[in-house]
Each structure stands twice: as structure tokens, then as C-alpha cells.
Amino acid sequence: MTARKTPVPTPVLEAVGVTRHFDVSGVLGRTQVVRAVENADLTLHRGEIVALVGESGSGKTTLARLLALFHPVTDGEIRLEGTVVRPGTKAAKAYHSSVQMIFQDPFGSLNSMRRVRHNIERALRLHGHAAASKAERRQQVLELLERVNLTPAEHFIDKLPHELSGGQRQRVVIARALAVRPSVLLGDEPISMLDVSIRLDMLNLLARLRDEDGLSLLYITHDIAGARYLADRVCVMYAGQLVESGPTEEVIQHPKHPYTRLLLESSPDPERLMNPELGSAFDRTVSPGEPPSLVSPPPGCRFHPRCPSARDECRRAFPGRTEFPSGQWTHCWLHGSGGNRLTAPSNTGDHQADQRR
Amino acid sequence: MKNFAHSWKVRVGLGLLAVYGLLALFGPALNSLLGLDPRAIDYGATGQPPSAAHWLGTTTGGEDVLAQVLAGTRGSVVVGLIAGILSTAIAVLVGVIGTFAGGKADACTTFLTNLFLVLPVFPLILVVAGYLQGGGVLMIGLLIGFFGWPGGARTLRAQTLSLRNRDFIVAMRMLGERRWRLVFVETMPHLAGWTSAMFLHAVVGAVLAEAGLAFLGITSPDAVSWGTMIQQANQQSALLRGLWWWFVPPGACIALLGLAAGLVNFGIDEIANPRLKAARRSLVKQVDKRARTIAARPEPVEQEIPR
Ligand SMILES: Nc1ncnc2c1ncn2[C@@H]1O[C@H](COP(=O)(O)OP(=O)(O)OP(=O)(O)O)[C@@H](O)[C@H]1O
Ligand code: SF4
Ligand SMILES: [Mg+2]
Numbered sequence: 318m319t320a321r322k323t324p325v326p327t328p329v330l331e332a333v334g335v336t337r338h339f340d341v342s343g344v345l346g347r348t349q350v351v352r353a354v355e356n357a358d359l360t361l362h363r364g365e366i367v368a369l370v371g372e373s374g375s376g377k378t379t380l381a382r383l384l385a386l387f388h389p390v391t392d393g394e395i396r397l398e399g400t401v402v403r404p405g406t407k408a409a410k411a412y413h414s415s416v417q418m419i420f421q422d423p424f425g426s427l428n429s430m431r432r433v434r435h436n437i438e439r440a441l442r443l444h445g446h447a448a449a450s451k452a453e454r455r456q457q458v459l460e461l462l463e464r465v466n467l468t469p470a471e472h473f474i475d476k477l478p479h480e481l482s483g484g485q486r487q488r489v490v491i492a493r494a495l496a497v498r499p500s501v502l503l504g505d506e507p508i509s510m511l512d513v514s515i516r517l518d519m520l521n522l523l524a525r526l527r528d529e530d531g532l533s534l535l536y537i538t539h540d541i542a543g544a545r546y547l548a549d550r551v552c553v554m555y556a557g558q559l560v561e562s563g564p565t566e567e568v569i570q571h572p573k574h575p576y577t578r579l580l581l582e583s584s585p586d587p588e589r590l591m592n593p594e595l596g597s598a599f600d601r602t603v604s605p606g607e608p609p610s611l612v613s614p615p616p617g618c619r620f621h622p623r624c625p626s627a628r629d630e631c632r633r634a635f636p637g638r639t640e641f642p643s644g645q646w647t648h649c650w651l652h653g654s655g656g657n658r659l660t661a662p663s664n665t666g667d668h669q670a671d672q673r674r
Numbered sequence: 675m676k677n678f679a680h681s682w683k684v685r686v687g688l689g690l691l692a693v694y695g696l697l698a699l700f701g702p703a704l705n706s707l708l709g710l711d712p713r714a715i716d717y718g719a720t721g722q723p724p725s726a727a728h729w730l731g732t733t734t735g736g737e738d739v740l741a742q743v744l745a746g747t748r749g750s751v752v753v754g755l756i757a758g759i760l761s762t763a764i765a766v767l768v769g770v771i772g773t774f775a776g777g778k779a780d781a782c783t784t785f786l787t788n789l790f791l792v793l794p795v796f797p798l799i800l801v802v803a804g805y806l807q808g809g810g811v812l813m814i815g816l817l818i819g820f821f822g823w824p825g826g827a828r829t830l831r832a833q834t835l836s837l838r839n840r841d842f843i844v845a846m847r848m849l850g851e852r853r854w855r856l857v858f859v860e861t862m863p864h865l866a867g868w869t870s871a872m873f874l875h876a877v878v879g880a881v882l883a884e885a886g887l888a889f890l891g892i893t894s895p896d897a898v899s900w901g902t903m904i905q906q907a908n909q910q911s912a913l914l915r916g917l918w919w920w921f922v923p924p925g926a927c928i929a930l931l932g933l934a935a936g937l938v939n940f941g942i943d944e945i946a947n948p949r950l951k952a953a954r955r956s957l958v959k960q961v962d963k964r965a966r967t968i969a970a971r972p973e974p975v976e977q978e979i980p981r
Contacts, residue, residue, distance in 0.1 A: 413848055
């Protein structure tokens with residue numbers, strides 16, 4: 318799929334310098350700080366699918382949950398159509414009319430005691446889209462089921478979740494999210510638990526929602542091939558930080574960050590789309606070396622202990638953002654950070670402060 | 675619900691409970707229909723074994739045991755129901771709603787639960803009931819219920835905590851579902867099994883507690899229940915004197931009630947877990963299908979199958 322042009326200048330959804338720290342109580346009651354997401358910038362434009370890739374524990378789910386206002390941010394801002402939103406406020410309630418999340422596990426995200434109809438009708442009702450008459454509401458539910466390819470819809474409307482397959486459930490989950498008429502879907506590995514044979518179908522469904530309805534999607538995945546097939550842009554996350562982003566093909570053909578290169582190399586042949594072994598190919602086995610601790614991450618570039626091209630400055634300070642004419646940007650000293658740095662990354666200062674402490 | 679009464683255990687249990695319910699409702703009416711009176715004294719037959727005149731024999735005071743059992747069922751069942759409903763209601767309020775409310779409300783309810791949990795409940799009821807002498811079965815029931823909820827509340831709290839962070843609740847919350855609907859529509863049905871098991875347990879516990887209190891003399895003098903019967907039998911050394919017909923019927927009533935509650939609990943598991951039901955249904959379907967294909971198989975083909 319060719320990279321599509323970014324259509325509108327104001328992003329629908331935007332994370333600006335978003336940071337999330339978790340306090341966890343370690344041994345002996347000492348509280349430790351898990352720096353799950355650090356100074357992340359992410360934008361989603363209308364009708365755009367952005368893939369968020371990175372190994373396990375890199376903070377992808379946390380970032381999605383921040384965008385879903387499920388956690389409050391430690392620092393930074395979430396903006397919807399340019400307006401800052403905070404959890405717990407009135408605006409946050411309205412926020413969920415625009416932003417909905419699709420969970421990884423379709424077996425867990427539907428109430429096992431409630432029928433398909435209940436889920437979708439509640440979504441319609443809570444967002445003021447429900448029709449007045451019962452027959453009309455039924456029609457609305459049927460239409461939503463058809464939109465996610467659950468046909469014949471009459472057959473599914475009164476099913477309980479355990480009577481459906483994983484793929485069918487995930488379609489119900491998507492239909493429930495669509496009932497809200499959102500502009501953004503946040504998909505946290507939405508197809509990773511589904512049977513391989515239907516993954517391509519689901520990807521096509523998501524692509525259709527983008528193309529026909531102008532929906533924006535944050536697509537979190539471990540599967541580079543799937544991301545390549547579906548996404549307009551790719552963001553690469555490492556140890557809580559976004560290290561590279563750009564149009565999908567550019568990032569895959571010309572990765573700028575050594576970690577991106579590593580991800581791509583360890584991913585099985587990206588041409589063999591939807592290969593069974595491909596699903597979680599590089600999740601836990603990326604390279605020699607362990608992902609760093611998020612409690613005391615390495616100073617400077619967090620990737621330096623594993624980076625084949627690490628140099629002195631990599632250990633000292635976090636590199637600034639370097640932007641490229643291709644639309645890519647990255648944080649890496651290899652690309653002469655500082656020279657054509659357009660945005661000053663505040664986490665550089667952060668790290669120097671850390672070292673001083 | 676159709677499948678609930680599927681197993682014989684559940685059916686027997688429900689049947690027994692229904693009998694108790696009917697006796698509680700109509701026991702006194704039945705007494706007058708049979709011309710019996712739990713308070714009437716037959717001076718010609720004191721401490722007599724079962725006979726045609728007195729089907730379950732008489733007490734040493736010449737009262738009809740059957741009449742007392744029939745009248746006493748209402749007393750015991752009323753105590754059990756009041757205490758069961760009250761303690762279950764408090765347990766749900768404190769365990770489920772407190773947990774969903776979160777923050778200070780949750781801290782308060784947890785503190786309250788822990789406080790009540792360490793109170794020596796039975797002695798406390800004993801003292802309070804002794805102090806409130808003469809309130810009758812209603813008061814005893816309220817008292818037992820009021821002190822009987824902390825165990826259930828703690829169980830429900832643990833269950834609710836795990837349910838509250840499950841994806842399907844989180845998903846409904848992101849949909850903007852109202853909090854009370856999250857509690858009653860999305861969460862409570864999953865706790866139906868726990869709650870009804872707790873309720874039955876509380877009923878049986880309250881009937882036993884009432885009997886225990888009566889045994890220790892904490893009861894109003896005009897109340898009739900299984901407990902008061904056992905207490906009076908004990909006072910007159912019925913056991914030593916071999917008057918088994920006096921204390922066995924009320925004891926058996928209590929034991930059977932416990933049995934009935936246990937039997938019903940078997941079925942509750944299934945309502946709480948539709949997947950269990952589905953598994954069985956699909957098994958039945960498979961068996962049916964096999965039976966049908968075997969039945970439908972034309973004769974000659976069957977003969978061709980090499981054995
Ligand atoms: N509620 C929480 N409390 C404490 N730590 C948390 C919490 N949620 C996430 N973390 C930590 O934050 C880090 C990032 O986790 P996250 O789930 O975002 O990773 P991920 O990229 O989604 O991983 P995966 O690919 O395995 O889903 C992990 O170290 C995790 O332990
Ligand atoms: S900044 Fe240095 S350590 Fe980090 S990725 Fe670039 S070269 Fe490697
Ligand atoms: Mg995750």
C-alpha cells in the first residue's frame with residue numbers, strides 16, 4: 318500500500334510531550350517509579366492509520382490508555398481537535414464520544430452475560446444515537462453488525478459472547494465502538510489474539526472504516542507486516558520513548574534508528590503477509606540484550622547498551638529530534654542531532670538532571 | 675432459568691425449600707384445620723410417644739409436638755429470611771457498591787467490614803438480645819442479620835475488585851456507562867451465584883443461631899420456633915428420658931433446611947456461568963445429532979459397515 322498524504326493540518330487526536338510514571342511499591346516498602354512513557358509526541362489525523370510498534374513492555378499499551386484517558390498523564394497534554402482534555406472532567410465524558418478503544422482480548426471485553434444487542438444498544442443510547450422505537454433500534458443494531466461484516470445480522474443480534482468465535486466477538490466489539498460514532502479508534506493489538514485465517518479480513522475491515530468513514534486508528538501491533546499492510550504512518554517505541562516515526566514505506570525501506578533496523582531485521586520476511594509465524598515474531602526475541610529496566614533506564618539514549626553503533630555522546634545525553642525530507646523523524650546521534658533539530662526535546666534536559674542527582 | 679432446575683439435586687432442594695415456605699405461610703392455618711393448637715394442653719397425655727391422637731406425640735407439658743413444629747416453622751423461617759435478606763443486603767451494599775464508589779467510601783466500608791469481622795458476633799448478639807428481651811422473632815432476625823454480613827461483604831469485595839478491572843467493565847466505562855448500571859447490570863449478575871449462595875448460607879446460619887439463642891434462653895416467652903422447642907425439650911431432659919419425638923422433629927427440620935440449601939447451591943454455579951450451561955447443551959446436541967444420524971441411516975448401509 319502506498320503512503321497516503323496527510324490530509325488535514327490539525328490532528329484529530331494528539332499527544333504532546335506525554336509522560337506517565339507509575340509508582341510501584343518494591344521490596345521493603347520502597348516505592349519505585351516505573352517510567353512507562355516518557356515525553357511522547359503522537360499525532361493522528363483524520364482518516365489516518367498510525368501503527369505503534371515496539372517490543373513487549375515498551376509502553377505501547379500505556380500510551381494508548383493515556384490517549385483513552387484511562388490513566389491521568391504525569392506530564393504533557395492530550396488534545397482532541399486541538400483542545401486539551403483531562404480525565405475526570407466534563408470534557409472527558411464528551412471525549413469518549415470521539416475516542417473509543419478496542420481491546421486485545423475479545424474474550425474479555427464483552428460481558429459474558431449480555432447479548433450482542435445489549436452492548437450495541439447501550440452504546441447507541443449513552444451517546445444519544447438510539448432511535449425512539451424498538452423496531453428502529455433493532456434496525457440500527459443490525460446495520461452496525463452489517464458494517465463489521467457480521468452477516469446475516471439477524472443471526473448474531475441475540476447471541477451471547479460464548480456463542481461467538483473470537484473474530485466474531487472482536488467484530489461485535491468494533492460495532493459497539495462504532496455505535497458511539499467516534500472519530501478515533503485506539504486498537505491495542507486488536508487482531509493479535511484472533512485466528513490467523515481471519516486476521517487479513519479484520520485488517521481489511523479496519524482499512525475500510527478508514528477509507529469509507531474517515532476514521533482514524535491507532536494500531537498497536539507486534540506485526541510489522543500487518544502494520545505495513547494497513548498503516549499510513551509508523552511510530553516506533555523503545556523503552557517508553559518514541560524513537561522514530563514516518564510514512565510506513567519510508568520507515569520500512571529506510572529506517573533511520575538502529576532499533577527500527579533491528580526490529581525490521583528480526584521480523585520474518587515482511588512480504589509474506591499474514592504468515593502464521595509472523596504474528597508475534599519479534600515480540601520477545603528482538604536481539605541480543607534485554608530491554609532496559611524502566612525503573613532505572615540507561616542514561617542518554619536508552620538503546621545504547623544494545624546499539625551496535627553506540628558512541629560516547631549516546632551514553633551522555635538523549636539525542637534531539639532530527640527530521641528528514643521524507644517526513645520521517647528520529648532521535649539518534651547518528652543523524653547529527655542538533656544540526657537540523659526542529660523541536661527541542663525536553664527529555665534531554667531531563668536526563669542530564671537525572672545524572673546530576 | 676430453564677436449565678437451573680435441570681439436575682435432580684436442585685429440584686429436590688427447591689422442593690424442600692418450597693415445602694418450608696408453604697409451612698411457614700400456612701402452618702398455623704393447617705393447625706386449626708387439623709384441630710391442633712400448639713399451646714393447648716392435653717392433661718390426659720403428657721410425654722406420650724406418637725399415637726393416633728397425637729401424630730408426633732406430646733411434650734411433658736401435654737402439648738402436641740406436630741402442632742408446635744407447624745407453628746414453629748413460621749418462627750424459624752421468618753428469622754432466617756429476615757436475617758438472610760438483611761445480611762445479604764448489607765454485604766452487597768458494603769462489598770459491591772462500596773468498592774465501586776472507591777476513594778473514601780471504599781476506605782470507610784473496608785474499615786467497617788474489618789471492624790465487624792473481628793467482633794465476637796455470637797456473644798454480642800447474646801448480650802444485645804438479652805438486653806432487648808421480648809422482641810420476638812422479628813427482633814432476633816434483625817439482630818442476627820445486622821451482625822452477620824461482614825464475611826459476605828469481604829467475599830463480594832474481593833470478587834468485585836477483580837471484576838471492576840476486567841476489560842468488559844472498563845469497556846463499558848469507556849462507553850460512558852453510568853456507575854449504578856455498571857454495578858447492577860454489568861457486575862451484579864456475575865455475583866449472582868455468590869450472592870445467592872451467601873443468602874442461603876445466611877438463612878441456615880440464622881436459623882441455627884436462633885436455635886442456639888433459644889437454647890441459651892434468649893427468646894421471648896410466647897415465641898414458638900424450632901429453637902424454642904429444642905430448648906424446652908432440653909430443659910425437661912427429653913434426651914435422658916428418651917422422649918425422642920420431642921427433639922428429633924425440630925432438629926430434623928433444621929438439618930433438612932441445611933441440606934436443601936446445599937442442594938440448591940449446586941445449581942447456582944450454573945446460572946452464574948453460562949459457559950457451563952452451553953457446554954452441556956452442546957454436548958446434548960451432539961448426542962442428539964448422533965442418535966438421529968444413526969436412526970436415519972438406511973439399513974443396507976449399516977450392514978455394509980465392516981465391524
Ligand atoms: N498500572 C501499572 N502499574 C505499574 N506499572 C505499569 C502499569 N501499567 C504498565 N506498567 C508498566 O509499564 C511498562 C510498559 O507496559 P505496557 O503494558 O505499556 O507495555 P506494552 O508495550 O503494551 O507491552 P506488550 O507489547 O507486552 O503489551 C511495563 O514495564 C509495565 O510493567
Ligand atoms: S543515539 Fe547512539 S545508542 Fe542511541 S540509537 Fe543512535 S547510535 Fe545507537
Ligand atoms: Mg500491550
